[in-house]
Amino acid sequence: MPKLVWREPIETTTITNRPPGGAPDDAAALETVPQPRQAPEPTAEPKRRVVTLGDIAGRESGGLVVLLVAIGALTLASDEFLTGNNLANLARQVAIFGIIAIGQLLVILTAGIDLSVGSILGLSGASTAQFLVAGVPILPSILLGVAIGTVLGIVNGLLVTRALLPPFIATLGMLGIARGLVLVTTDAQTIQGVPDAFQVIANGTILGIPNLLIIAAVVTVVMWFVLARTVFGRYIYAVGSNPESARLAGVPVRLVTISVYMISGLLAGLGGVLLASRLGAGIPTAGTGFELNAIAACVIGGASLFGAKGSAIGAATGALIMGVLNNGGNLLAINAFYLQIAIGVLILVAVGFDQLNTRRSAAGG
Amino acid sequence: MAEPVVELHGVSKAFGPVQALSDVSLRLVPGQVNCLAGENGAGKSTLIRVLTGALRRDSGSYEIDGHPVTAPTPASVRAAGVQAVYQELSLLPHLSVAENLFMGRLPARTGIIARNRLETRARKALDEVGLTELSPHSIVERLPAATRQLVEIAKVLTADSVKVIVFDEPTTALTEAESERLLQHILRLRERGIAMLYVTHRLEEMFEIGDWVTVLRDGGLSEAGPISGYDEDRLITAMVGREISSLYPETHRHAGTPALRVRGLRRFDRSPSIDLHVGAGEILGIGGLLGAGRSGLLLSIFGAAPIVAGQVEVGGKPVKPSGPRTMMNAGVGLLTEDRKVLGLLPELSIRENVTIASLRSGSRRGLLPGREQAEEADRLLDSLRLRAGSYDQPVSTLSGGNQQKVLLARWLLTKPKVLMFDEPTKGIDVGAKGELYNVIGDLAADGLGIIVVSSYLPELLGLADRILVLRDGAVAGELPGSAAEEDVLRLASGSGGAELPDSEPPDSELPSGEDESADGGEVAAPRSATPPRPDDPGGVSRDA
Numbered sequence: 001m002p003k004l005v006w007r008e009p010i011e012t013t014t015i016t017n018r019p020p021g022g023a024p025d026d027a028a029a030l031e032t033v034p035q036p037r038q039a040p041e042p043t044a045e046p047k048r049r050v051v052t053l054g055d056i057a058g059r060e061s062g063g064l065v066v067l068l069v070a071i072g073a074l075t076l077a078s079d080e081f082l083t084g085n086n087l088a089n090l091a092r093q094v095a096i097f098g099i100i101a102i103g104q105l106l107v108i109l110t111a112g113i114d115l116s117v118g119s120i121l122g123l124s125g126a127s128t129a130q131f132l133v134a135g136v137p138i139l140p141s142i143l144l145g146v147a148i149g150t151v152l153g154i155v156n157g158l159l160v161t162r163a164l165l166p167p168f169i170a171t172l173g174m175l176g177i178a179r180g181l182v183l184v185t186t187d188a189q190t191i192q193g194v195p196d197a198f199q200v201i202a203n204g205t206i207l208g209i210p211n212l213l214i215i216a217a218v219v220t221v222v223m224w225f226v227l228a229r230t231v232f233g234r235y236i237y238a239v240g241s242n243p244e245s246a247r248l249a250g251v252p253v254r255l256v257t258i259s260v261y262m263i264s265g266l267l268a269g270l271g272g273v274l275l276a277s278r279l280g281a282g283i284p285t286a287g288t289g290f291e292l293n294a295i296a297a298c299v300i301g302g303a304s305l306f307g308a309k310g311s312a313i314g315a316a317t318g319a320l321i322m323g324v325l326n327n328g329g330n331l332l333a334i335n336a337f338y339l340q341i342a343i344g345v346l347i348l349v350a351v352g353f354d355q356l357n358t359r360r361s362a363a364g365g
Numbered sequence: 366m367a368e369p370v371v372e373l374h375g376v377s378k379a380f381g382p383v384q385a386l387s388d389v390s391l392r393l394v395p396g397q398v399n400c401l402a403g404e405n406g407a408g409k410s411t412l413i414r415v416l417t418g419a420l421r422r423d424s425g426s427y428e429i430d431g432h433p434v435t436a437p438t439p440a441s442v443r444a445a446g447v448q449a450v451y452q453e454l455s456l457l458p459h460l461s462v463a464e465n466l467f468m469g470r471l472p473a474r475t476g477i478i479a480r481n482r483l484e485t486r487a488r489k490a491l492d493e494v495g496l497t498e499l500s501p502h503s504i505v506e507r508l509p510a511a512t513r514q515l516v517e518i519a520k521v522l523t524a525d526s527v528k529v530i531v532f533d534e535p536t537t538a539l540t541e542a543e544s545e546r547l548l549q550h551i552l553r554l555r556e557r558g559i560a561m562l563y564v565t566h567r568l569e570e571m572f573e574i575g576d577w578v579t580v581l582r583d584g585g586l587s588e589a590g591p592i593s594g595y596d597e598d599r600l601i602t603a604m605v606g607r608e609i610s611s612l613y614p615e616t617h618r619h620a621g622t623p624a625l626r627v628r629g630l631r632r633f634d635r636s637p638s639i640d641l642h643v644g645a646g647e648i649l650g651i652g653g654l655l656g657a658g659r660s661g662l663l664l665s666i667f668g669a670a671p672i673v674a675g676q677v678e679v680g681g682k683p684v685k686p687s688g689p690r691t692m693m694n695a696g697v698g699l700l701t702e703d704r705k706v707l708g709l710l711p712e713l714s715i716r717e718n719v720t721i722a723s724l725r726s727g728s729r730r731g732l733l734p735g736r737e738q739a740e741e742a743d744r745l746l747d748s749l750r751l752r753a754g755s756y757d758q759p760v761s762t763l764s765g766g767n768q769q770k771v772l773l774a775r776w777l778l779t780k781p782k783v784l785m786f787d788e789p790t791k792g793i794d795v796g797a798k799g800e801l802y803n804v805i806g807d808l809a810a811d812g813l814g815i816i817v818v819s820s821y822l823p824e825l826l827g828l829a830d831r832i833l834v835l836r837d838g839a840v841a842g843e844l845p846g847s848a849a850e851e852d853v854l855r856l857a858s859g860s861g862g863a864e865l866p867d868s869e870p871p872d873s874e875l876p877s878g879e880d881e882s883a884d885g886g887e888v889a890a891p892r893s894a895t896p897p898r899p900d901d902p903g904g905v906s907r908d909a
Contacts, residue, residue: 230731231724238721241710248669248699248707249722249775250690308712 062353063301063317066346070321074328081331088210092202092278094323095212096271098316100290101297102223103267105315106260108298109227110240111307112167114261116156117268117294119178121287124149124272126182129191129282138198145276146269152178153265157258171261175291182284191282202277212274216316219267224312236260240307296343297322300350321346368431369394370528370560371416371447376425378411385411388425389586391579393529393560398551400571400592401564402604403581404794409564412581413531416562417449418442430528446528448521450535456505456513456520463487463501466520486523494519494550509656511543518550530554531562536570537792540655540820541854548574566794567821568597580604605796613827614806620644620830622681624814625666625697625783630675632658632665637839638674643783643814648805650829650846651818652853658838659818660702663785667699668692680782693722698776700769702787702818708772711761715753716742718760718771723778738778745774750800766797773804783814790824802828822850 074081100117107114128145132138152174159170204211227233235256238246247253271290276282295305301318303310322343329339369392378386386408393399403409414420415427418437427434429445456465463483464471472482487501494515505513514535521530532551536544544567551561551574565571571578575592580603588603595603626642639662643649653659664670666677668686677686684695692699701707710718719742720727720734727734743756749770753763760771769789776784786805790798805828809815819825825832832844834856842856 229733231728231733232731234717234721234724234733237713237717238710241712242706244706245708245710246721248667248689248701249710250693250725251721252690308710 062350063314063321066300067317067321067324070324070328074324074331078328078331081328084208086327086331088205088213090323090327091210091213091216093327094319095210095216096274096278097290097293097297097323098216098319099219099267099274100271101294101301101315101319102219102312103264104291104294105298105301105303105310105312106223106227106236107167107264108240108295108303108305109236109307109310110257110260111243111305112160112257112260113171113295113305114153114156114264115168115171115291116152116174116178117264117271118287118290118292119175119182120149120152120265120268121272121275121290122284123152123178123182124269125276125286126186126191126272126282126284128273129194129276130185132194132198133191138195141198142273145273146266149269149272150262150266153262153268154258156265157261160261161254161257179288186282186284188284190284192280194276194280194282198277199280200277202274212278215270215274219270220312220316227312232256232259237308240309293322294319296347299347302350302354304354370430372426372428373412373416374426374428376412376415376422376427378415378420378423385584386415386422387585389581389584390425390589391416391562393562394577395528395560396555396558397576398555398561398563398574399577399579400575401562401579401581402568402571402600403587404604404796407581407604407794408584409581410533411584413449413533413562413564416442416531417447443524444526446524446526447531448524448527448529449531449533450514450517450521451533456517458506459504461502461504462491462499462508462516465505465516466490466501466523490519490523491516493522495546511539511546511655514539514543514547515550518547522554527559529560529562531564533564534566534792536565536567541822542654542858544570566790566792566798568600569823571600572597604794613824614803620647621812623678624680625816626678627666628676628678630662630665630677631673632661632670632838634673637837639835639838639840641833641840643816645782645812645814646809647831648809648815648817648829648846650825650832651816651835652820652822652825652832653835653841653857655820657835657857659835660787661838662835663699663787663816663818664701666692667697667785669699693779693781696780696782697785698722698779698781698783699785700772700776700787700789702791704765704768704772709760709768712759714757715746715751715760715763715771716756719746719774719778722775726779742774742778745777746770749774749804765791766793766801769793769797769801773801777808781813783816784808785816785818787818788820789817790819790821798824822853825853826850 071081080086100121104114104117124145127148128141131141131144136144156167156171156174159165159173160167163170165173202212206214227236235246235251238249238251239253239256243253268287272287275286279286297318298310298315299305299318300321301310301314301316303314303318325339325342325346326336328334329336329342371391371393373389373391376386376389376391377384389408389412391399391401391412401409401412411420415422418439418441421437427437429442429447434442434445457468460468463486466487467483472479472486484501491497491499491501496512496515496519499508499512499516505516508516518530518535521527536547539547548570551563555561555574555576563571563575572592572595577590578592578595578600579589580587580600582604621644623642624645624647628640629638630640631638636658641649651659651662661670665672665675666686668688668691672686677684677692679692679695679697682695684691686692689699705711710721713721716739720738723738724734727738746753746756751763751767751770751774753767760768763771789801789805793801802824805815805817817825817828819828826846826848830846832846832848832853834841834844834853836857844852844856
């Protein structure tokens, strides 16, 4: 639990002393240049700082601990868990789901929510399969499938920023529309007969590593980089923290908001294409309920639905935890219904801990 | 002298390693106003929270009416007669005044609200605080801040037992005239024999209504005594621990070339048009009553609120105020009045809050700017003497004055030509105020054009080289920095009939419905009392 410094001890305030040089240029003359990465302590002593695990590992620390404990326990409980076969299986199960969770995370960071990812996934996947069956080459089909998701994501973003609908409502509407569309275009029939070359994408391996895992890892790393190292990423946190303040600080709030819904839609589209490839068919009902799992993964990984808190690594960790629990349940032949209960409890515990932390630091501040 | 109704003795409270209160004693006597003074972080809020039961004290005694309070909770303390009026209002904005007054104990029969009884009780409660014209059915959200504050007091007075009222900076959001009204009410409560603890940053208020003053410094009791034994200097010395020569910086400045020029700015179709200019190295003060359109004017100049007409020039170049980003790039910065709602990014760190406005200019190919910018931000924060454990901690952990410094650093990092401050010292303690005034003075001396909006007249007069007074969204007149408070008030309220038509644009397209200000406030000053061209009040300066 991060203990926040309530107030640094001050001898006296400085009023008649040297006027604090406001201009950036002569500011340096007043103090020695602080070492980067160190907590700069101009006058006060730094002795009252309390460092905790949360400071070091960030908000994902809880999720990482849970993940390691789950992996450790399963390794002990089941001989099969740490086998290459099972891990590859686990990776394939988690990958698509993790990709969607990452997209969802961006939206959640802006204090929004995207309920339409499951339906968009279904629509993109089934459409891609239809294009393929109709004889469109593989690459254009994939691009078209992903583009469908992207466009619907942009529509979501416009509904939120232009029509000023609450994200919950806008994407709830899109959830219905996208699912309806796929059922209409496919007549609720499974689309079969996609070329083998397409199926290789999700089922193949490179150097023994499942392609799906590689794709999911790339998505995670890219998003981690975007969030942690780019101006756009910082803007996402700013919008989630306080959109009005962000706007007055020159952040293009609308553009950022539209972009996160677009990316969420794009990743949902990608997930749909990958799922169609993995199953070798376009299934109109694919992805039902994925949106809630994606939100759960984000929350377990430390994201706050009020925005501005969370990370790509956290969302990936959350997705992994859920995948590991499911996989372990299968290995140990635990009734899947109990697993649902376990994941529900996990969400409550994760958020409960977070609330407790917030309240503690608030009481100390 | 009567027995104290509430007595705290030797109270201490620590948060982890930080001692927020140590050995503080406080006596609240019926019919007396005890003013609690101290800088931000001196322990005032902690003491109030201990008093109202929101915090458990670590040690010391707490007695109400001679009965020791062992395990106080907000509810039990309230039931014992200790009520509080907070700076951040506790009213529910979407409900009516009457519902707010009796929330939690609405008169009802078998769960159905007794509307008539609710209305008569609400009427009575509102009359008691002088809100005789306010309908109990009004929605709180639509009331001006001052009225809400009075409703809050009315709510406190409806409690079954009112022995003590704690006022936590009740006048922060109010203009001078409104504050005056509020203080009169407090004096009336004093006559009813209620003990009061009054917390404010405005020293003159203490002298106006206080009987006794308790000064905290660094969590401990600095001094306490009858207010008659204090003057302003001595009080400040007790709060800060040493003498302060002058709060306001010297004003020997020369206005250079115009840094910002606004011509014919109209915010709505029918609102009056506004002209103003501020030179490089000049501090322009903007005064006026609450609702006169001061904050709206700044937001419009900054491009954050729409305008229907007008030209803006920054440093001689015309700029279209189409959005905050455009104005920011042109070299304009705005520190808003409401730091929480329109300024801070609470979840982000101090450093992230400072750099957010400069990320784009420092960025290459969309990547976050490197260490250089962070170091420059750190240097700025150091030079502003920000007090924080680490610049990586969330900005929400800072006190008001330090948060203001963070926002100031944010704009300084953008290297602006013009900085606009809206109520820069709202909720900031005396020490930090002095620092901020110095910084503002230095910035002007460095050649920035500064605009300061303030409801606090001594601040406005102390800082500004020139003062523009707004009334009902129009420029009511311009005064030199040497003007007296009365001059500003006269222009602002229109009571002296001091209207300066030549400060308004000479163009012919003045809106016909000028007297219906867009804000349509109930405080609308009567324009009919405006004579065509009266004498200048206090000498009008017309520097180019």
